[in-house]
Amino acid sequence: MDIAFVLYPDMTALDVVGPYDVLGHGPGVTPHFVAAALDPVRCDAGMLLAPTTTFAELDRADVIVVPGGKPFDVLAEGTVAEWLRKVHPTATWTTSVCTGSTLLAAAGLLAGRRATTHWAVRDLLASLGAEVSADRVVREGSVITAAGVSAGIDMALTLAGIMWGDDVAQGLQLAIEYDPRPPYDSGSLEKAPAEVVAAVQAMMLSDFSADQNKPAEV
Amino acid sequence: MDIAFVLYPDMTALDVVGPYDVLGHGPGVTPHFVAAALDPVRCDAGMLLAPTTTFAELDRADVIVVPGGKPFDVLAEGTVAEWLRKVHPTATWTTSVCTGSTLLAAAGLLAGRRATTHWAVRDLLASLGAEVSADRVVREGSVITAAGVSAGIDMALTLAGIMWGDDVAQGLQLAIEYDPRPPYDSGSLEKAPAEVVAAVQAMMLSDFSADQNKPAEV
Numbered sequence: 391m392d393i394a395f396v397l398y399p400d401m402t403a404l405d406v407v408g409p410y411d412v413l414g415h416g417p418g419v420t421p422h423f424v425a426a427a428l429d430p431v432r433c434d435a436g437m438l439l440a441p442t443t444t445f446a447e448l449d450r451a452d453v454i455v456v457p458g459g460k461p462f463d464v465l466a467e468g469t470v471a472e473w474l475r476k477v478h479p480t481a482t483w484t485t486s487v488c489t490g491s492t493l494l495a496a497a498g499l500l501a502g503r504r505a506t507t508h509w510a511v512r513d514l515l516a517s518l519g520a521e522v523s524a525d526r527v528v529r530e531g532s533v534i535t536a537a538g539v540s541a542g543i544d545m546a547l548t549l550a551g552i553m554w555g556d557d558v559a560q561g562l563q564l565a566i567e568y569d570p571r572p573p574y575d576s577g578s579l580e581k582a583p584a585e586v587v588a589a590v591q592a593m594m595l596s597d598f599s600a601d602q603n604k605p606a607e608v
Numbered sequence: 609m610d611i612a613f614v615l616y617p618d619m620t621a622l623d624v625v626g627p628y629d630v631l632g633h634g635p636g637v638t639p640h641f642v643a644a645a646l647d648p649v650r651c652d653a654g655m656l657l658a659p660t661t662t663f664a665e666l667d668r669a670d671v672i673v674v675p676g677g678k679p680f681d682v683l684a685e686g687t688v689a690e691w692l693r694k695v696h697p698t699a700t701w702t703t704s705v706c707t708g709s710t711l712l713a714a715a716g717l718l719a720g721r722r723a724t725t726h727w728a729v730r731d732l733l734a735s736l737g738a739e740v741s742a743d744r745v746v747r748e749g750s751v752i753t754a755a756g757v758s759a760g761i762d763m764a765l766t767l768a769g770i771m772w773g774d775d776v777a778q779g780l781q782l783a784i785e786y787d788p789r790p791p792y793d794s795g796s797l798e799k800a801p802a803e804v805v806a807a808v809q810a811m812m813l814s815d816f817s818a819d820q821n822k823p824a825e826v
Contacts, residue, residue, distance in 0.1 A: 402629060403625045404628075407621045407626075408625075411620060415652075423655060435639060436632060436639045436660075437632070437641060438660065440648040509785060527791075539785055539786070540787075544790050547790050556792070557807070560792045560800055560801065561800075563792050564794055564796070564804060565756075565812065566758050567796065568758045569799065570788035570790075572761070572786055573745075574778045574781050576782055577781050578785060583778065585775070586775055589775070590782045590783055594783065
């Protein structure tokens, strides 16, 4: 089974590595890390991920994983959306994590369909035609979307259960010891203290606004 | 603040990417990805992480993060342990995730001290001189160890709170939307169904035994 993990500049590494470290250890999986070119891709906080293939080379996959981060340059360029339009029809499952949902929307995969995303870009995703849900994982036909960053782990375990059965998925959860006990209960808009939400929202929305100007300028 | 993330062959990518995507977005952080050479490092399921510096070049750090995976070759070679003995005295915090604890032990940082690790290697870590705990995160002086793989996220949020205060740590948790809702409750030895534990344990222990023969043969 070929799983394509999409890489692009300013992506969030955990968006792709959460699903990769669940699904990549599944039975008979060959992972592919696909990007515009083979040069290492710089993530949003400086980590370098090296692709193993390119959008030009890889024309099919059984599963596609599209991470988020700051995908506004690639949204404007259209490269990832174009690749998704070509390869999605070959895939049994096409998935996104976090703001990766906007790339699925740009490819036309979410028109009028339920989907989730990072809480900070719900309005943006709605403006791209999706019916936005606040759920952590949303399955709609062959498309599965996850909420922000760490939700990719929950999405991957859900998908592992669908593809390989409960025992394998539970084994993968045990192997990564996913028995979360964060020291704070601050992981969602509803739970985080109001001043923390305001601070993070201001920071993220200013990032997004600055980046979103780019597509408009094209 | 300089944070050194250690990379080596057959490591588990999520062990380093969980802490990186929490701590790497902290205030004033410069992340360094340090390995024996600058060639991309192949993780245990095929992902390629590209180092930004080498053990020879990087001789200090404020925080060190040592991931797990299958560190048995590097345990035998002693490269990471040697680097840790040199750089740990310069660091405010030295941390490990999963089987990365065995590299801390090999460097002499855990002798007679409480530490945690992946559930499958508790006996191995004890044989290396640590007082092994089943806790998810253990802080002992300037050394913080985490249990298997995903526990690195909990460790990093704990450390973010210590270094930067609760508000910043809660903001980082909200930014990665770490409000886990896995579809199974199978993330620990105590919670996973007995047959799942047995299957995963057999697989992991055979891996570990095969790998552990290597140091013995040197």
